[in-house]
Amino acid sequence: xxxxxxxxxxxxxxxxxxxxxxxxxxxxxxxxxxxxxxxxxxxxxxxxxxxxxxxxxxxxxxxxxxxxxxxxxxxxxxxxxxxxxxxxxxxxxxxxxxxxxxxxxxxxxxxxxxxxxxxxxxxxxxxxxxxxxxxxxxxxxxxxxxxxxxxxxxxxxxxxxxxxxxxxxxxxxxxxxxxxxxxxxxxxxxxxxxxxxxxxxxxxxxxxxxxxxxxxxxxxxxxxxxxxxxxxxxxxxxxxxxxxxxxxxxxxxxxxxxxxxxxxxxxxxxxxxxxxxxxxxxxxxxxxxxxxxxxxxxxxxxxxxxxxxxxxxxxxxxxxxxxxxxxxxxxxxxxxxxxx
Amino acid sequence: xxxxxxxxxxxxxxxxxxxxxxxxxxxxxxxxxxxxxxxxxxxxxxxxxxxxxxxxxxxxxxxxxxxxxxxxxxxxxxxxxxxxxxxxxxxxxxxxxxxxxxxxxxxxxxxxxxxxxxxxxxxxxxxxxxxxxxxxxxxxxxxxxxxxxxxxxxxxxxxxxxxxxxxxxxxxxxxxxxxxxxxxxxxxxxxxxxxxxxxxxxxxxxxxxxxxxxxxxxxxxxxxxxxxxxxxxxxxxxxxxxxxxxxxxxxxxxxxxxxxxxxxxxxxxxxxxxxxxxxxxxxxxxxxxxxxxxxxxxxxxxxxxxxxxxxxxxxxxxxxxxxxxxxxxxxxxxxxxxxx
DNA sequence: CGTCATCGTCGAACCGGTTCGACAATCAGG
DNA sequence: CCTGATTGTCGAACCGGTTCGACGATGACG
Numbered sequence: 001x002x003x004x005x006x007x008x009x010x011x012x013x014x015x016x017x018x019x020x021x022x023x024x025x026x027x028x029x030x031x032x033x034x035x036x037x038x039x040x041x042x043x044x045x046x047x048x049x050x051x052x053x054x055x056x057x058x059x060x061x062x063x064x065x066x067x068x069x070x071x072x073x074x075x076x077x078x079x080x081x082x083x084x085x086x087x088x089x090x091x092x093x094x095x096x097x098x099x100x101x102x103x104x105x106x107x108x109x110x111x112x113x114x115x116x117x118x119x120x121x122x123x124x125x126x127x128x129x130x131x132x133x134x135x136x137x138x139x140x141x142x143x144x145x146x147x148x149x150x151x152x153x154x155x156x157x158x159x160x161x162x163x164x165x166x167x168x169x170x171x172x173x174x175x176x177x178x179x180x181x182x183x184x185x186x187x188x189x190x191x192x193x194x195x196x197x198x199x200x201x202x203x204x205x206x207x208x209x210x211x212x213x214x215x216x217x218x219x220x221x222x223x224x225x226x227x228x229x230x231x232x233x234x235x236x237x238x239x240x241x242x243x244x245x246x247x248x249x250x251x252x253x254x255x256x257x258x259x260x261x262x263x264x265x266x267x268x269x270x271x272x273x274x275x276x277x278x279x280x281x282x283x284x285x286x287x288x289x290x291x292x293x294x295x296x297x298x299x300x301x302x303x304x305x306x307x308x309x310x311x312x313x314x315x316x317x318x319x320x321x322x323x324x325x326x327x328x329x330x331x332x333x334x335x336x337x338x339x340x
Numbered sequence: 341x342x343x344x345x346x347x348x349x350x351x352x353x354x355x356x357x358x359x360x361x362x363x364x365x366x367x368x369x370x371x372x373x374x375x376x377x378x379x380x381x382x383x384x385x386x387x388x389x390x391x392x393x394x395x396x397x398x399x400x401x402x403x404x405x406x407x408x409x410x411x412x413x414x415x416x417x418x419x420x421x422x423x424x425x426x427x428x429x430x431x432x433x434x435x436x437x438x439x440x441x442x443x444x445x446x447x448x449x450x451x452x453x454x455x456x457x458x459x460x461x462x463x464x465x466x467x468x469x470x471x472x473x474x475x476x477x478x479x480x481x482x483x484x485x486x487x488x489x490x491x492x493x494x495x496x497x498x499x500x501x502x503x504x505x506x507x508x509x510x511x512x513x514x515x516x517x518x519x520x521x522x523x524x525x526x527x528x529x530x531x532x533x534x535x536x537x538x539x540x541x542x543x544x545x546x547x548x549x550x551x552x553x554x555x556x557x558x559x560x561x562x563x564x565x566x567x568x569x570x571x572x573x574x575x576x577x578x579x580x581x582x583x584x585x586x587x588x589x590x591x592x593x594x595x596x597x598x599x600x601x602x603x604x605x606x607x608x609x610x611x612x613x614x615x616x617x618x619x620x621x622x623x624x625x626x627x628x629x630x631x632x633x634x635x636x637x638x639x640x641x642x643x644x645x646x647x648x649x650x651x652x653x654x655x656x657x658x659x660x661x662x663x664x665x666x667x668x669x670x671x672x673x674x675x676x677x678x679x680x
Numbered sequence: 681c682g683t684c685a686t687c688g689t690c691g692a693a694c695c696g697g698t699t700c701g702a703c704a705a706t707c708a709g710g
Numbered sequence: 711c712c713t714g715a716t717t718g719t720c721g722a723a724c725c726g727g728t729t730c731g732a733c734g735a736t737g738a739c740g
Contacts, residue, residue: 001452001478003696014720019698026699029718046452050393051696054725059390061436061455068422075415075622082408085439094455096401097437099425112341112386115401115434138341223624253624259599282415283623284563284593343726354690359728366729369688391726394695 002043010039053114061094062305063116065103065130067123071187071221073248076294077122079278080144083298084120091306093117103130111137118305120144120298125192140308140315142301146194154304155321156297160195163246163290163326164203167272170328171242172210175336176270179207180233181216181244189218199246199274215240219247226253234261241337242270245287251275252283266335277329287333290326297324342383350379393454401434402645403456405443405470407463411527411561413588416634417462419618420484423638424460431646433457443470451477458645460484460638465532480648480655482641486534494648495661496641500535503586503630503666504543507612508552510668511582515676516610518553520573521584526558539586539614555580559587566593574601581677582610585627591615592623606675617669627673630666637664 008018013032020026021036028036039045053059064084068074085095096116100106107130110116117139121130124145134141135152143150146157164181171179181203183189183196200216207214215237220226226249234240234257245251251273263269265286273280273289280289300322307314348358353372360366361376368376379385393399404424408414425435436456440446443461447470450456457479461470464485474481475492483490486497504521511519521543523529523536540556547554555577560566566589574580574597585591591613603609605626613620613629620629640662647654 001454004698005696015697016699016721017719020719023698026719027717032718044452046449048394048696049453049455050390050399051725052698053390054388054394054727055696055698057725064437073622074418074422074618078414078418081437082414082439085437089438089440094450095437097404097421097425097435098429099422100429109386110434112384113389114341115389223621227624249622252622255596256599256624259596278414281563282413282589282592284567284596344728345726355727356691356729357689360689363728366689367687372688388726391695392728394697395726395728397695 001048002040002045004045004047006043007036007039007045010043011035057114058309059115059117060092061096061116062088062302063096063098063107063110063119065098065107065119065121067101067103068099069123069188069191071185072123073221075282076248076275076279079276079294080122080298083295084302086295087299087302088306091302093302093306104133107133107137111139114138117309118142120301120305124194126194127192140305142305144297144301146198146321148192148194150319150321152319154301154308154319156301156304157195157323158290158292158297159323159325160198160246161202162323163274164199164201164244165206166290166326166328167244167274168203168206168210168212168214170272171244171270171334172207172212174270174334176212176242177337178213178237178240179215179242179244180237180240181214181246182219182229182233182250183216183246184219185221186218188221196246203244214244219245219250221247221249223253226250227257230254230257231261234263242334243272245271245273248275248279251285251287251289255286265333267338270334270337272328272334274326280329280331286331288331289329291329293324293327300324341388342385344385344387346383347376347379347385350383351375397454398649399455399457400432401436401456402428402642403436403438403447403450403459405438405447405459405461407441407443408439409463409528409531411525412463413561415622416588416615416619419616419634420462420638423635424642426635427639427642428646431642433642433646444473447473447477451479454478457649458482460641460645464534466534467532480645482645484637484641486538486661488532488534490659490661492659494641494644494659496637496644497535497663498630498632498637499663499665500538500586501542502663503614504539504541504584505546506630506666506668507584507614508543508546508550508554510612511584511610511674512547512550512552514610514674516552516582517677518577518580519547519555519582519584520577520580521554521556521586522559522569522573522590523556523586524559525561528561529558536586543584554584559585559590561587561589563593566590567597570594570597571601574603582674583612585611585613588615588619591625591627591629595624595626605673607678610674610677612668612674614666620669620671626671628671629669631669633664633667640664 008015021028021033088095098106119141121143124147126148128147142154189196220229271287273287276292348355358376361368361373428435438446459481461483464487466488468487482494529536560569611627613627616632
C-alpha cells in the first residue's frame with residue numbers, strides 16, 4: 001500500500017510538499033500539484049487513518065452508544081441508528097456502533113483511547129451513569145433523549161409533554177371523556193426512562209384540566225403479555241372510548257386484539273399512537289399517531305456534534321436542549337365516541 | 341491525557357520498559373512491573389488507538405457493511421447487526437457500521453485507509469460489486485449471504501434450498517397438494533438477492549417430485565401493497581390450502597388479512613414462514629417457521645473473520661462456505677388440509 | 681577466577697502522516 | 711542596484727505507541 005512517501009518520490013518532491021499539495025494548506029505551484037495528484041492517483045494512495053489520527057488528533061469517527069435491553073423494542077431503534085450513520089457520513093464521518101451492555105465501560109474505552117471525535121448517546125436514563133463520563137471526556141457529546149441533568153451536553157428529544165397534551169386535547173375535542181393511556185413496562189420507568197412519565201404526567205394534568213378521566217397503565221413489550229394486557233384492559237374498562245399508546249409493541253399488537261374482539265376503529269374505539277411514520281408503514285398500523293421522528297433526532301444530534309468537533313468557537317457555545325414538536329399525523333383512527 | 345511516556349516517567353523507567361511491562365512481551369522484574377502498573381493506574385493511562393494502530397498495523401475494529409434498500413424490511417436487519425457487534429466485542433473488537441448507499445466506495449474507503457482489520461458484508465447480491473474490492477483488500481472478509489462466486493472469502497448463510505424442501509415436505513406429509521409460496525418483491529431478485537430463488541427453485545423442484553402444485557409469486561415489502569397482494573392471492577387460488585412465506589413483511593401482514601377474511605389458521609389455511617424467533621416474538625407471529633438465525637450467522641462470520649485476522653496460519657486456510665441447516669420451529673400453524 | 685548465558689532495562693528507530701521554521705528564487709519598489 | 715516582501719519547497723520534529731539490538735549486571739560453570 002502506497003504511503004505519502006511513495007507519492008512524494010514518484011512526483012519527485014519531498015514528503016511535506018506532497019502533503020501540502022494534497023491538502024492545499026500552503027501554496028504549491030501548479031506544476032508540482034499536478035505531478036503530486038497524478039502520482040497519488042497512479043499509486044492509488046489513501047492516507048493511513050491511524051497515522052492521520054495520530055498527527056491531527058482527529059479520527060473522523062463518531063461513537064454511537066445504543067443499549068438493547070431485553071424488554072425494549074428493537075425494531076424502533078434501527079431508525080435512530082440510520083439517522084445517525086447517514087448524517088455522519090454526509091458530514092464526512094464514520095460511525096462506531098457500540099452495543100455493549102456495560103455502557104460506562106464502553107464509553108470510557110472509546111473516549112480515553114481517542115478512537116472517536118465525539119459521541120452520540122441513545123437510550124438516555126433519568127440518572128444516566130454514562131453522563132458524568134461523557135462530560136469529563138475530551139470529546140463533545142450529544143444525547144438523543146432527555147436526562148435529569150442536561151448540563152455540559154447537547155440534548156435532542158421529542159417534546160413528550162406536549163405529545164401527551166396533544167393526544168388528550170385531540171380526543172377531548174371529539175367528545176371523549178374516558179381514556180386509557182398505555183405506556184411502557186414498569187422496568188423501563190425503574191431504569192429511568194423519563195419519556196414514559198413525561199408524556200404520562202402531562203397527559204394526566206391536561207385530562208384533569210379538561211375534566212376527562214384518564215387511566216394511565218404500564219404496558220408490556222412482548223407477546224403474549226401484550227395481547228393479554230390489552231384484552232384485560234378493554235374488559236375492565238368498557239366505558240373507555242379512546243386509547244392513547246406510548247409504546248411501539250402495544251401499538252403493533254393492537255390490530256389483532258381489536259379484530260379478535262370485533263371492535264372497529266374508530267367506530268367503537270378511537271386510537272392515537274406515538275411512533276414514527278417508518279414504523280407505522282413497516283407494521284402497517286392504521287392509527288393516527290404522533291410522529292416521533294427518530295431519524296430527524298439522530299440527524300440533529302450528529303449535526304450539532306460535528307459542529308462542536310470542527311470549530312473551537314462552536315465548542316464554546318452554550319449547550320442546547322432542543323425539543324421536536326409533536327406532529328399529529330391523521331390516519332382516521334379517531335372519531336366522536338359511541339358507547340360500547 | 342496521559343501517554344506511555346508519562347507512565348514511564350512516573351514509574352522511573354524508559355518508555356520501552358513501560359511498554360513491555362504493560363504488554364508482558366518481555367520479562368520484566370516484579371518490582372518494575374508493579375511500579376509501571378501503579379503509575380498507569382494512577383494516571384488513568386489508556387493507549388492512544390491511532391498510535392497503536394500505526395505501530396502494530398492493527399486497529400481492533402471490524403467493518404460492517406449493511407445496505408438499507410427502500411424495499412427491504414429494516415427490522416429484520418437489526419438482529420444481524422447485533423450478532424456482529426456483540427460477538428466482535430466479546431473478541432475484543434469494536435464495529436464500524438457503514439450504511440452508505442455506495443457500498444463499493446465505502447468498502448474502499450475503510451479498507452484502503454486501514455481503519456479496520458477485517459470486514460463483514462451483509463445483503464450479498466449474486467454478482468456483488470463489492471466482492472472484487474474485498475478480495476483485493478489486504479484485510480480478510482466474511483460474508484453473511486451467498487454470492488455467485490465465493491472464492492477468496494468466507495461465506496455464511498442459511499441453507500435456503502433445504503429450507504424450501506423442508507417447507508414443502510412438511511405440508512406434503514400433512515396431505516396438502518396445492519400450495520402458494522410468497523417470496524420477496526421482484527426488485528430484490530433483480531438486485532441479485534439469491535436467497536429468493538434458492539429457496540423457491542428448491543421448493544418447486546421438491547413439489548414436482550412430490551406431485552404437489554406449488555405456485556410461486558413475488559411479494560411486496562410495504563403496506564398497503566402487501567395486504568392487497570395477500571387478498572388477491574387468496575381470492576385467485578381458493579383451492580390452495582397452504583402458504584409458504586419467505587418474506588418478513590408478508591408474514592407480518594398476514595394475521596390481519598386472515599382475520600379480515602375470517603380464515604382460521606391452521607383449520608382453513610396452513611402457514612409456514614421463514615424468519616427468526618426474535619422476529620416472531622416482536623411481531624407476535626403465530627406461525628410455524630424456519631429459523632433464519634441471523635444472530636448466529638453474524639456471530640459465525642465474526643468468529644471466522646477474527647481467526648483470520650489474528651493468526652497468519654488461519655489466514656492461509658482454505659475459505660469456507662458454511663450453511664446453517666434450517667430448523668423448523670413448530671407453532672401449530674399447520675394441519676391436514678380441509679377444502680375451503 | 682575468567683567465561684559464557686541469562687535476565688532486565690534502555691536507547692533508538694520505525695509506523696505514516698502533518699506542520700513549523702528556514703531558505704532559495706523571484707519580483708516589485710525605492 | 712540594493713532591499714524587502716512573496717512564493718514555493720524542503721528538512722526536521724512531532725504525534726504516541728511498539729520493537730529490535732545492545733549492554734550492564736548477575737549467576738552458573740569449568
